[in-house]
């Protein structure tokens with residue numbers, strides 16, 4: 001039996017379907033991760049395309 005969190009404060013994230021107590025903060029965390037990922041990928045692509 002797994003306990004199902006039925007807290008009224010927990011919301012399911014529409015993006016990753018994780019239960020977040022603070023969906024606003026979770027979404028902010030999402031955009032931050034996505035931004036960091038985008039920057040990292042951009043740097044990696046730039047590094048690969050640039051031949052020394």
Ligand SMILES: [Zn+2]
Pocket residue numbers: 013014015016017018026030
């Ligand atoms: Zn999420």
